[in-house]
Amino acid sequence: MKIPFSPELIHLHGSLGIQNYGLFIIMGIIISTVCAYHNKRFKQLHLEKVFLDIIMIGIIAGVVGGRFLVIISEPLLYPYWYDWFTLWEGGFSILGTLIGVIVTLPFYLKKINVPIIKFADLVSIYAPLCQSIARLGCFVAGCCYGITTKSICAVIYTNPETLAPYNIALHPTQLYSSFILFTLFIAMYCIGQRVCKKDGQLFIMYLTLASLERFIIDFWRADRIMTTDYLSFHQLVALGIIILLAVFYYYLEFIAKTTKITQR
Numbered sequence: 001m002k003i004p005f006s007p008e009l010i011h012l013h014g015s016l017g018i019q020n021y022g023l024f025i026i027m028g029i030i031i032s033t034v035c036a037y038h039n040k041r042f043k044q045l046h047l048e049k050v051f052l053d054i055i056m057i058g059i060i061a062g063v064v065g066g067r068f069l070v071i072i073s074e075p076l077l078y079p080y081w082y083d084w085f086t087l088w089e090g091g092f093s094i095l096g097t098l099i100g101v102i103v104t105l106p107f108y109l110k111k112i113n114v115p116i117i118k119f120a121d122l123v124s125i126y127a128p129l130c131q132s133i134a135r136l137g138c139f140v141a142g143c144c145y146g147i148t149t150k151s152i153c154a155v156i157y158t159n160p161e162t163l164a165p166y167n168i169a170l171h172p173t174q175l176y177s178s179f180i181l182f183t184l185f186i187a188m189y190c191i192g193q194r195v196c197k198k199d200g201q202l203f204i205m206y207l208t209l210a211s212l213e214r215f216i217i218d219f220w221r222a223d224r225i226m227t228t229d230y231l232s233f234h235q236l237v238a239l240g241i242i243i244l245l246a247v248f249y250y251y252l253e254f255i256a257k258t259t260k261i262t263q264r
Helices: 020-037 041-045 050-074 080-085 094-111 116-141 172-193 201-220 233-263
Strands: 008-013 015-017 155-157
Touching: 015 020, 020 050, 020 116, 041 116, 050 094, 050 233, 094 116, 094 201, 094 233, 116 172, 116 201, 172 201, 201 233
Parallel strands: none
Antiparallel strands: 008 015
8 A cells, every 4th residue: 555645734834844643643632532521430530620731731741751762762863952852853652651641640630639540540541542543643654664564464655755764565553553552442441441440450451551562563663773682672661661560550459458457
């Protein structure tokens, strides 16, 4: 399949323009936010007056985290400090975005007295939907492209302005990720909400499966930054997240057991 798309949707001036990648991210945020608003958990947490503020802080933290992980993993792409701030040229890591949000947002949630774990469970249902839509932006822009292939699933970028090599058959890893993440959203919405009864379980389920998705897909990505003979930088980050989540899960179990003993 030939892909003629350009990364830029509308050119404004000089190097400035509206990028397709950014457009899909905004679409993902809006759609997932509207869906979360209609979830019963939203009303139980009384988020009506503070949700937009939370979203804005989450977006800022996500942008900083996503950019930071790219900078430390591919420093040669940003030779000057002011290159860090050229956000319109792309360059974000979804794993970095997750880390930025997870590290930053709890402080604000605590300040406004919103239960952190319960809020994390709500967001975890719709986060893969947002990611799935954002990955379509990656596909259009040509970033996060796959290795060469002779598969019938191959895509060929024909626009020289794309971020992917053009006129070469590549694995559409962006579409692989988008499909897996959308499937994860369906699983979280239809099954996870019914099965996960304890606070924090939805959050752990989402982050574990999202990290596993990145770990697997990275084997087919051409932009891997190798840190060992077999695993890339982002795969090691994903493994680290999974290990930390395992520790967090047993911590929650310990707290639950301690609470039961205290209540007896």
